[in-house]
Amino acid sequence: MTGLSSDSTETIANERSSETESRPGDSDQNRIAVATGELKKAGWYWGNLTANEAKEILQDTTEGTFLVRDSSQQDYLFTISAKTSVGPTNLRIEYRDGKFRLDSCLLIKPRLKQFDTVVPLVEHYVYLSRISKSSESASPPNGTVQLLLTKPVYASTPALQHLCRISINKTTKRIQELPLPNRIKNYLTEYSYHV
Known part of the structure; x- marks a missing residue:
């Protein structure tokens, strides 16, 4: 799965942008509050969970199982913890200039899609994971690990x-x-x- 924009995901992105469009006067505090509220409704937001606790939850799950939690890094608000083929991993979610996107290396970061809130970000990568999984493409190049988000782990039933x-x-x-x-x-x- 890549974070690059594709034609097949533009439909979802366009629909979501009109639903979660931030008003010009929205403050960062309001935008973060809206994002947190949506995450709480989703049910797979675990709040103040540590990386080790997330690893323990994901350890015996299938590849693609994920949850969202508060980031333990001061510069980030949220983290996606997901099970990969080599075990659980963590991906930080960056918030900058009123938008959320996955944290990545500097070369790729400008090409990553940005979202008004976290739930559409996760939905985008779940959609890309489903496409990737259904096409059964070859293994990622250079021994990298493919990140799939396919099944959320709910904090409670x-x-x-x-x-x-x-x-x-x-x-x-x-x-x-x-x-x-x-x-x-x-x-x-x-x-x-x-x-």
């Missing part, structure tokens, strides 16, 4: 309502056209992500 909301949002983008009470439509659109 998610509510059936939340799981249904994810399934419905995967099936249709026309929530307002569904024959449902407005209260349920509002619930479905509160968290419109597919992961």
Whole structure:
């Protein structure tokens, strides 16, 4: 999986940008609060979990299993902990100029997609992982380890309502056209992500 922008992911990115578009007057504090609120709704945000605790949780899982936690590095807010073919690893999420993106080497960093909040960032890489996994491409070059994000580890058992909301949002983008009470439509659109 790479962080490079591709035509196949532009649709999701365009849809998400209109949903989470930051207003010009938003402060960093407000943007971070919105991002944290979305993460809490997702259910796979573990908060103040250490790298060792994350490693222990992911140790016996399948490749691609992941969670998001608070970063132990002072310069970063969040970290994705994921199981790779060689064991658990951690990827820091950078917040700069009102946008979130994965931390990477300086050569690749300018080409990485940026997001208004963390959940669409994770959703983007889950989508790329599914494409990568379904194409069964060859091993990454130069002995590098491929990072896949395929299955979140929930901090607690998610509510059936939340799981249904994810399934419905995967099936249709026309929530307002569904024959449902407005209260349920509002619930479905509160968290419109597919992961």
